[in-house]
Amino acid sequence: MQLIPAAQKELNLKKNSISRRRIQDRFVIALFLLPALVLFSLFVIYPIFRSLYFSTFNWKGFGPAVDYIGIDNYRKILTDEVFLKAIKNVLLIIVLSLGIQLPLALILAVLVGRDLPGRSLFRTVFFLPYVLSEVNTAIMWMLLYNPDPERGILNAIMVMFGLEPIAWLADMKIVIFAIFVTLTWKYFGFHMLLYLTGLQNIPKEIEEAARIDGANSIQNFLFITLPLLGSTIKTSVYMSVLGSIQQFILVWVMTKGGPVNASETMATYMYRFGFVRFQLGYGSAVAIIMFILCMIFSLIYQALTRKPDYLTGL
């Protein structure tokens, strides 16, 4: 009889502390999420809706947007030859990146491998361009691409071999490839780093077992290493494509999208209409189109990676 009130008290205390804990939990959740949520909603989420709204206006940025034109901006963009050229350039950069840059990074990663003496030195060197700013990279390469063979080393080499000097950044047919070379110089180290990490996660024993079974190094690479690197390669492809869609600073500093739109990308197109010609409604529509492209691609990527990976089950 005497025990009951005491037990009751203890139980109450426990209940009390549990509910107090819960209130405290809520408070911590709200407090900890608040700064991130405020900044994120204000500068990332809200702008999407804001520019979705402006994209339906013919608006030059002075005064309020009143000239409602529905989807006219979108129609104009998608039939504009310059925008189509920008899409073509972005596609070309994607194709070249997946066809040349990533395989090159993979080959270098496999060569550096797991236990090559000097491995970390090579890693440091190959990754160096990635940390340099895009402005500095662009200006550095403009020095190399100088059309005058007396000043630009690339044309000096051309002349040395008895070839005609090339106006790398001023030739409409060549400029996009010249930019691609710079992009590769800057970004292949990043992909190589991903592959190196992926290679490290492959147990050495599997390759050794295959070797004992008589697989040569090429067979080993094609049938063991490559499939096991599957998820790493997917990630690197995703990063490369997303990076290509939004390529801006390097192109803007080196060519401003020229000559005659020959190196235009979607981002330079948007910047030109938004910040140079101040056609803000039109620029918004370009931003929305780019956002939708990034979203579609991300969703496809997520759907593809959700499937279990061959062998690793990741």
Place this chain on the structure above:
Amino acid sequence: MGKYITPPRWMRKTMPRAITYIFLTCATIMIFVPIVILMFGSVKTTGQMYSHPYAVPNPPDWSNIRHILNTPSFWNMLKNSLIVMVATTSGTVAICALAAFVFARMQFNGKNFFLNLFTVGLMFPINVAILPVYFVLRQMEQIGIPMIDKLWGVILVQIAFQLSGNIMILRGFFTAVPMDLQDAAYMDGCTNFDFFRRIMLPLVKPSLSAVGALVMIASWNDLLVPLVVLNSNNLWTLPLGTMQFQGQYGQDLALVSAFVALSAIPTIIFYFFAERQIISGLTAGAVKG
């Protein structure tokens, strides 16, 4: 039979090695050519740059470097870049750590919704978002919150666009801390706040510095946000100043080289000191993101 055809063991081992090294050395040279030409150019006179643009500067001429180091605006840009970098980095790390802790360690209604909300940021990179963000900055300006032509405008936008990726990275690190630790701490009457500050933060310190190093580089190198937000040249950051300098003195290759070299050297030095952090942050980001 095969025994007689295969080359001796030492050859089988050293030949591929030699080819590997030759290949890797070529790649290394290609990485260094643009950097070395730039560094050479930075210690040449304009005349030397035109007569021997890619020869070793002999003797090196420090007049361009000295000229830039004596310009107050260079030091001003350096100062602005430092302010932005320090503020963006500390802000991002603090805000992301708080949010990542909640996402990794606490249960609440709508958690998935908020997580998905933050992943939207991954599909809306700043290069795509810059014009929409500019609208919002202008709108804030109109209602009396000055954002345009202010360093904090740059800082807040930079932080906002660093959130998604870094919350995901840190969430991964927080989740990796064993759950038993949390149970034990709560058993002993530890509050959430204490648990976060006294147990979690010290444990994930290496990850915080990895994220910090990445944000530092991104902020230091960022050109687009300062380009759009800042007008007055006494607020310019180093990349923005570099671009304007190139536009203004583009013909004087030696002077431009000197400027670019001076603005690249801090990054290179920082990279050699923080390489481990940068690389671990990047690989974690790629695996998690």
